[in-house]
Amino acid sequence: MEIRQLKTFKKVVELKSFSKTAKELNYGQSTVTEHIQLLEREIGIPLFDRLGKKISVTSVGKELYGYVVELLDTHEKIKNISADKENLNGHISIGASESIIVYRLQPVLSRFRENYPNANITLISDNCSKLREKLYSGQVDLTITLEPAIDNKDLVVNKVNEELLVFISGLGNNVDKISVDNKDEINKECIIFTEKECALRRFFENYLYNKSITPRSKLEFSTIEAIKQCVASELGISLLPVMCVNDLIKDKKVKIIGSEDKEIKFLTQLASHKNKWLSPLLKEFMKYCLESLSNF
Structure with a gap:
């Protein structure tokens, strides 16, 4: 059982598609299939039901998904255990409202990329409800949204400014x-x-x-x-x-x-899940966002 196989499994559960997972992870679809088959062989139970061209997660797959999220989170912590501010690298996934990406986030991204060229950032645009779902599933590490005040006990929310x-x-x-x-x-x-x-x-x-x-x-x-x-x-x-x-x-x-x-005003808000471990890279990105967005 390898980390890459677990990452593939997690992505298949989230995207509900082998082909979309292959495209997302830059794998051939046969590689995705092989990763899942190796996991199923090792565990001894199917993780997905194949229903024609559609797939659904089995009860065992759902249970495994929770463990995999925790394990990959711990793996990320280990990778960053000796990270210093001057040499930050790794990957962060950010979900943001279209208006934030187009009209507010460009200066943040430019400055951050300039200072941390080894950082790999995935930026996902969607509406606030869908971004929240992605935050809960672990598909994104942080959301930056423009909406009324978020009141959610499971989220850590930073209210930045009003628009x-x-x-x-x-x-x-x-x-x-x-x-x-x-x-x-x-x-x-x-x-x-x-x-x-x-x-x-x-x-x-x-x-x-x-x-x-x-x-x-x-x-x-x-x-x-x-x-x-x-x-x-x-x-x-x-x-x-x-x-x-x-x-x-x-x-x-x-x-x-x-x-x-x-x-009439909406709030620009940064949100992360309260149980989500924030990597040094993510913390630094959040710092850049708070400093830049509060100036508008």
Whole structure:
């Protein structure tokens, strides 16, 4: 039983696919199959049920997964036991919101890579709910999200700063305020949302519901860039972090619509699992993030 076989097993459980695991680990699919077969032979019990092209983890596989996560975590600790700050290396996996990656994280990554060229960073973009799932499963070591305050007893959360959200529309749109008083006018508009599991989508829908606003038409996109271009093309109204739309506002391609409420803000937050061992490399990356992101 080798560490590489256990790493392969862990990844197959998380990705639920031999082919995706092979691509992720840069193996041939036959190598992934061989690793799993060697483990099953040694343990003496199947770890996966093969159902045509689909696989599912057996009860023994699920039990083994928990042990493997602990073992690989310990293995990582051993590898870093003599690591010093000047010679940090290794691998960290970071999950972040699209807006954070595109508009906030680039300076952090550039400076960190410059100072720690031997560090290997995997950066995963997804919505907050899915990133949290990846944090629990161990697929990512740290999440950096933009959302309402996280209240989760299993997570260690660092609240970094606040980001302003704004309602936007095309320049030709006549709606000047999102309020109960002009709900009939807003109901005629198309509202452009992010994907359903996104924290911004949930907040936006609840906001409209509380204003008794029920728009007749909706559009949904998985990327902020697509939403921005649709708004600029006069296709509807949306709610986005102002950092994402400053370029369009400056170029006079969209305008900000007021609201009857105080400023709407989300929090930039770093989160790790409370039981997760933080390697020296990860701690240093978190330090860079906290220093850089707090300046915005």
